[in-house]
Amino acid sequence: MRIHLHIGPQDMGGERLQAHLDLHRDALKAQGVLLPGAPGGRNHTRLYMAVTDPDHIDPLRFNRGFIPASKQKKLRQMLAQTLAADVAREKPQAMILTALQLGSSLCRVSELERLRELLAPLSEDIRIIAHVDDPARALARTYAAQVMEGRAVPLSREITLAQSGAPWWQAALEGAPASDPAGGQFLETQGVPFWLDYTALVDFWEGTFGPGSVTLRPYDAARFHGEALADEVVQSFELNAPLGRAEPAPLPPQPSAAWLTRSRQMNELLLKVLDHRARILPRPLWHSFLEDIRIEGAPMAAGSLAAISARFAPANAALRETQPALTAQTFTADAPLPDWQEADPEFGYRASQYLLTFMGRLDKASHLEANGKVADLEAARHEGLHPEHPADPELSETARRILPPLAQEKFAHLRTTAYAPHDRIGNVAEETVLPPYAPVPPRILPEGSSGTVIVGCMKNEAPYIVEWVAYHRAIGVDNFLIYTNDCTDGTDEILDRLQEMGVVQHRYNNDWKGKSPQQHALNLSLKDPLVQNAEWILHIDVDEFVNVRCGNGTLADFFTAVPEATNVAMTWRLFGHSGVTRLEDRFVIEQFDRCAPKYCPKPHTVWGFKTMFRNIGAYKKMSCHRPNKLEEDKRDQVLWVNGSGRDMTKEAIDNGWRSSTRSIGYDLLQLNHYALRSADSFLIKRQRGRALHVDRSIGLNYWIRMDWEDARDITIQRNLPRLRAEYDRLMADETLAGLHRTGLEWHRAKAQELHDTPEFQELYQQALEIKLNGVERAAYALALDLES
Numbered sequence: 001m002r003i004h005l006h007i008g009p010q011d012m013g014g015e016r017l018q019a020h021l022d023l024h025r026d027a028l029k030a031q032g033v034l035l036p037g038a039p040g041g042r043n044h045t046r047l048y049m050a051v052t053d054p055d056h057i058d059p060l061r062f063n064r065g066f067i068p069a070s071k072q073k074k075l076r077q078m079l080a081q082t083l084a085a086d087v088a089r090e091k092p093q094a095m096i097l098t099a100l101q102l103g104s105s106l107c108r109v110s111e112l113e114r115l116r117e118l119l120a121p122l123s124e125d126i127r128i129i130a131h132v133d134d135p136a137r138a139l140a141r142t143y144a145a146q147v148m149e150g151r152a153v154p155l156s157r158e159i160t161l162a163q164s165g166a167p168w169w170q171a172a173l174e175g176a177p178a179s180d181p182a183g184g185q186f187l188e189t190q191g192v193p194f195w196l197d198y199t200a201l202v203d204f205w206e207g208t209f210g211p212g213s214v215t216l217r218p219y220d221a222a223r224f225h226g227e228a229l230a231d232e233v234v235q236s237f238e239l240n241a242p243l244g245r246a247e248p249a250p251l252p253p254q255p256s257a258a259w260l261t262r263s264r265q266m267n268e269l270l271l272k273v274l275d276h277r278a279r280i281l282p283r284p285l286w287h288s289f290l291e292d293i294r295i296e297g298a299p300m301a302a303g304s305l306a307a308i309s310a311r312f313a314p315a316n317a318a319l320r321e322t323q324p325a326l327t328a329q330t331f332t333a334d335a336p337l338p339d340w341q342e343a344d345p346e347f348g349y350r351a352s353q354y355l356l357t358f359m360g361r362l363d364k365a366s367h368l369e370a371n372g373k374v375a376d377l378e379a380a381r382h383e384g385l386h387p388e389h390p391a392d393p394e395l396s397e398t399a400r401r402i403l404p405p406l407a408q409e410k411f412a413h414l415r416t417t418a419y420a421p422h423d424r425i426g427n428v429a430e431e432t433v434l435p436p437y438a439p440v441p442p443r444i445l446p447e448g449s450s451g452t453v454i455v456g457c458m459k460n461e462a463p464y465i466v467e468w469v470a471y472h473r474a475i476g477v478d479n480f481l482i483y484t485n486d487c488t489d490g491t492d493e494i495l496d497r498l499q500e501m502g503v504v505q506h507r508y509n510n511d512w513k514g515k516s517p518q519q520h521a522l523n524l525s526l527k528d529p530l531v532q533n534a535e536w537i538l539h540i541d542v543d544e545f546v547n548v549r550c551g552n553g554t555l556a557d558f559f560t561a562v563p564e565a566t567n568v569a570m571t572w573r574l575f576g577h578s579g580v581t582r583l584e585d586r587f588v589i590e591q592f593d594r595c596a597p598k599y600c601p602k603p604h605t606v607w608g609f610k611t612m613f614r615n616i617g618a619y620k621k622m623s624c625h626r627p628n629k630l631e632e633d634k635r636d637q638v639l640w641v642n643g644s645g646r647d648m649t650k651e652a653i654d655n656g657w658r659s660s661t662r663s664i665g666y667d668l669l670q671l672n673h674y675a676l677r678s679a680d681s682f683l684i685k686r687q688r689g690r691a692l693h694v695d696r697s698i699g700l701n702y703w704i705r706m707d708w709e710d711a712r713d714i715t716i717q718r719n720l721p722r723l724r725a726e727y728d729r730l731m732a733d734e735t736l737a738g739l740h741r742t743g744l745e746w747h748r749a750k751a752q753e754l755h756d757t758p759e760f761q762e763l764y765q766q767a768l769e770i771k772l773n774g775v776e777r778a779a780y781a782l783a784l785d786l787e788s
Contacts (some may be wrong), residue, residue, distance in 0.1 A: 001092060002125045004237045007205070008100030009195050011141040012131040013224040016251075018042040018098055020233055024243035031240050032093035037786045038082040038406060044099040050076040051106070051114040055179060058105055058188050059149065062181040063283050065413030078409045080118055087122055095122070096237055103130050103195055105188050107173055112208035128205050129236050131219040132326070134333050135196045135312045136305035140254075142193050144300065147260050148290060149189045149283075152267040155305070155340050158192055162311035168192075169200035184267075184274045184281065196308070199315045202323075216323040218330040221251060235325070256297035257343035263290045264342075265351040273355075279366040282418055284661055289358050295346060302333075304340040309333035398769070399776040407776075407783035414602065414779050418661070421606075421774040423597040423711050426644075426666050428549050430713040436721040437553040443478060451478025452555055453534040455525045455622070457509070457518045458482060460489040460688055461542045462743020464677075466736065467587050468542045469503060470726040474719060475548055476555035480504040481530045483521035485512055489750075490743035497736045505530055522622045531615075538570070538612035539622060545589055545672040546570060546612075547716045558669050566616060567627070567640040569609040569652060570671040571659045573598070576707040581679040581768065583748055587723065588674050589716045596708035597774055598666055603781035605705055607659040610671055625657035643669045672716055675706040679768060680751040683760050687750070703767045705781045710774040 008014045021028065021035055022042045028035050039047040049061050054069035066072050087095065097119075106112060119126055132138070143155055161171055176191035184190075195201050202214045217236055224232065230242040255263070266289060273279060309331075316331045395403065395411060403411065414420055445451045454477050458465070469480060482495050482504050495506035507528075512520035522539060525531050536555075540546065551557025562568070578594040600606040611626040613619070618634040619627030630638070630653065640652040644665025651663050659665075676682045682703060731737045754760035772780065 001087065001123045002094045002127060002238075003119055003123050004094060004096045004127050004129060005102070005119070006096065006098035006129045006236070007103035007106075008098075009103035009130065009132075009138075009193075010100045011138065011145055012100075012133060012219040013221065014043070014098065014100040014131065016224050016229060017131075017233060017236070018100075020229055020243065021096065021098070027243040028096070028239075029090070029092075033237070033239065034086060034090050034092035034095040036083060036086045036095065036097070038086065039079060039097060040099070041786065042098075043101075044097050045101060046075060046079055047097055047115075047118075048099040048101040048105065050079050051111055051118060053108055053110055053114075056105075056108070056111070056187070057179045057181050058101070059186050059283070060101065062186075063417075065417045067181065071413055074409055074412060076114075076118060078405045080121070081405055083122060094238070101188075103201065104193070107187070107194055107204075109204075109208065112205065116208055126209055126213065128209055128214040129217060130198075130201065130205075130214065131217050132198050132330065133219040134302070134309055134331050135198075135316075136309040136333055137302040138196060139193060139305055139308050140300055140302040142196075144255050144260060146189050147263050147267065148255065148287070150184050150186075150267050150270070150286060151189050152264060152271050153190060154264060154342055156342075159305070159307050159340060161192060162307045167200075168197040168311070169194050169204075172197075182274065182277060182280065184271050197312065197315070198319055202319070215325065216319065217325045218327060220329075254299035256295060257300045258295045258297045258346045259293070260300060261343045261345040262293045262295065262349055262351070265345065265349075266290060266293060266354065269351050269355050273362070279362055281362060282365050284418070285361060285365045288662065289354075292358075293349070293351075293354055295349075297343075297346075300340075300343070301337055303335050303337035306333060306336035307339065395776060396771070396773065398771045399773075399780075402770065403776065403780055404783060406786065407780040410779035410782045411776055414782070415775045419602045419778075421597045421600040421602075421710065421778055423599065425599045425664070428667060428715060430711070430715055433714070434718055437718045439722045439725060440474070440476060440552065440554055440556075442473070443476070445478060448533055449535060450530045450533045452476060452536040452538070453479045453481060453530055455522065455531060455537060455539045456480065456482045456542060457521050457539075458484050458487070458491055458495070458542055459517075460487050460491055460684070460747075462490045462494055462740070463583065463585070463747050464542050464588060465491065465494050465498075465743075466730055466740055467589075467723070467727060468545070469498065470730055471545055471589065471719065471723045473503075474722040474726045475546065475553060477546075479530055479534075481507065481525055481528055483507045483509040483517075483524070485509040485517045485521075489746040490739055494736065494739045494743060497733070497739055498730075501730070501733060501736070503730065518624060522624070526622060534615045536612055537615055537622070538610065539624065540570075540610050540671065543588075543674045543677065544572075544610065545674070545716060547573075547670050547672045548668070549666070549670065549715055550668045553718060561668055562641050562645045564639050565641040565645075566614040566618065566638050567652070568612040568669065569626075569640060569642050569648060569659060569663070570612055570669060571607055571609040571643050571664060571666065572605075572673040573666065573670045573713060574606055574706055574708045575672060575674045575676075575713075576709040577676045577679055577682065578709065580677075583678050583680040583744075583751055585744055587720070587727075588677060589672070589723070590720060592674055592677065593712050593714050593717070594709040595672075595711050595713050597711045599664070600708075600774070600778065601661050601664075602778050603705065603785055604658050605781070606708070606778075607664060608657055609659055626652075628655070630654060643667065672713075676703065679764060681747075682767065683754045683764055684747060684750050686763065687754055687760065700763060700766055700770075701784050704770065704772070704777065704784065707767070707770070708774070708777065 019042060025035050045060055049066050057067055061067060066075055139158060172192035172194035176187045177185040179186060205214045234242055270281060274281060320326045443451060454472060484492055495504060498504040499506045509517055509521045514520050531537060548554060548558045550561050574596040575592045576594050578592045580591050596606050613627050616637060618631055618638050620629040638653055640649045642648045642663050642665035644667040646665055648663040
């Protein structure tokens with residue numbers, strides 16, 4: 001087996017290359033090539049973090065909790081075990097590993113030896129691939145990236161070094177700051193990019209992996225998409241044929257020269273603040289500070305760095321003799337311009353004035369970050385000197401028994417990072433019993449309007465339909481457009497009866513085409529008059545309940561709170577089975593009150609959202625989580641808000657279906673997601689499959705991801721009296737009540753049938769035995785994401 005080790009460096013198109021590989025994993029597998037998931041999703045950062053010297057703490061290790069050497073060692077051991085297991089299972093002819101930080105950060109022989117020691121048991125045939133560009137163009141991109149990560153030294157340093165004639169690689173490393181994470185000092189951020197000396201880069205890697213082991217390939221931004229990128233992947237990794245179409249994703253725009261000046265000056269001040277050791281500045285907050293001082297304009301021109309191109313021109317010409325993939329065009333510099341001078345920050349900008357406005361946010365974040373980061377930094381400083389230093393708290397008994405090594409490693413560092421789940425956000429008292437909401441009469445709609453419309457898709461949901469419809473009518477939903485396919489439990493009959501009663505509109509979707517019955521239904525819904533005449537539209541499933549937490553708990557109250565909004569990201573709150581095992585004829589919102597904590601950025605599914613949007617024609621397509629394909633002439637009319645009513649337009653207007661640490665908010669509205677309901681209901685769901693992804697099973701992994709029990713939230717239960725009133729009104733129809741009872745008995749019989757099947761009875765027992773706390777569950781889910 002040959003290992004293709006792609007080392008970047010960063011800012012050489014590696015992200016596009018990695019995205020193409022990730023998109024075509026199955027095609028790689030068909031060619032006998034393994035692209036493992038355990039080292040990382042697309043960029044195999046775990047491989048990189050596992051091999052740096054213990055004292056070489058870079059931004060990745062710092063931010064992801066691998067500061068102490070003991071944690072790093074555990075990571076390396078886990079990675080070695082997982083890669084060996086992957087190779088033994090898949091028996092590939094080749095394996096691709098790609099980490100952009102390898103070429104940009106590894107600079108010590110000991111690190112390369114550690115990397116080779118990790119890979120050698122898998123194969124001795126290791127080929128190194130790096131992409132290179134004219135050094136001036138590469139430095140322009142790298143400097144911009146460094147500044148946006150905290151660099152405070154201007155580019156005049158690199159120009160002086162180039163003009164001095166000193167050995168670049170050696171001088172860059174000798175002048176690099178000592179690693180001081182708490183002070184914001186990292187080689188990768190503050191140092192001269194040593195790797196711009198491509199000749200030294202080749203010598204460095206071949207010194208450990210052998211003569212001729214390194215292949216340099218040209219990076220050309222204009223060609224790193226479409227068919228050219230597909231061909232580049234074939235040549236880089238010696239594939240038999242192209243993997244498929246390479247999507248022409250746009251490159252992110254470079255920061256303006258003025259913004260770089262502003263940011264570098266701000267970084268100078270922030271580093272002085274950190275030098276006092278009284279505060280900790282989390283990376284996301286640092287990024288937000290720089291985002292707040294953004295100014296548009298022309299980016300820095302690589303032609304102003306002609307001295308850099310000239311410095312390396314002779315050596316790069318010699319490289320072309322030994323690296324046949326390189327051409328004269330690879331190192332052709334941009335037209336020379338006057339020597340680089342830092343741009344005017346414009347409009348009288350003063351970094352000190354902005355810093356004063358940022359200090360409150362910095363102090364608050366420091367308080368939240370201090371315990372975990374400081375503990376890890378102290379452990380890193382004293383490790384080996386103080387053997388009595390306590391180990392990580394032990395996993396629970398269940399976690400020790402069921403968590404695989406990758407999940408245990410995830411737990412070890414997740415608990416001390418900013419991604420550890422907790423419930424310390426928001427303003428709503430969620431366990432306090434509050435007075436019930438008052439009933440609201442149905443709206444009288446203007447002629448021609450269908451009001452607020454829910455578009456739903458269902459398959460075998462008979463016991464839950466009437467409650468779900470009654471609940472949403474009680475909070476102000478005016479109409480329902482429901483699509484079903486291949487139902488056998490009486491769902492169709494219940495919906496047909498509700499249609500006869502004038503409550504819903506039911507459409508059969510049995511002849512769906514494509515990969516998803518749900519998406520086929522959503523495409524059809526856009527042509528339906530009920531949707532075309534709607535004021536607001538939301539697509540949610542029957543296990544999702546819109547929980548308005550302001551005013552009288554109605555949609556009208558929420559719309560009053562956000563009068564300018566056109567799109568609302570209704571973030572999930574995942575509710576577990578709350579100890580309920582059997583299928584009971586009781587309200588879902590009454591039975592299940594244990595849920596995920598409000599702050600739970602990992603795994604990504606916890607903060608998924610569904611979108612409620614005003615029908616202004618801004619988007620051409622409705623998808624599962626959101627409308628898509630924005631009409632450009634409507635861009636200025638769109639305002640996305642989160643569940644706390646805060647603007648998140650910039651984050652969500654074009655894509656995305658998950659909230660982030662910047663956009664999470666539950667204060668005014670959340671989407672209660674009862675993905676499991678009872679354990680019996682989970683068995684039936686497991687046997688039925690998914691509506692959106694019919695080719696994916698719902699096994700124990702799904703239970704682990706969804707059975708959150710850490711917090712308790714009863715805010716939705718203020719709706720119980722008006723839900724009961726509307727439910728009883730609907731169920732006064734004897735035909736509907738009889739169909740509901742028939743559907744309930746069908747599900748109970750199905751549950752018993754599955755209990756009598758060994759496979760499902762085993763799944764049932766395994767699920768009920770899993771008792772994990774929030775950090776353990778998040779760690780397990782993250783491990784499952786990497787392995788899938």
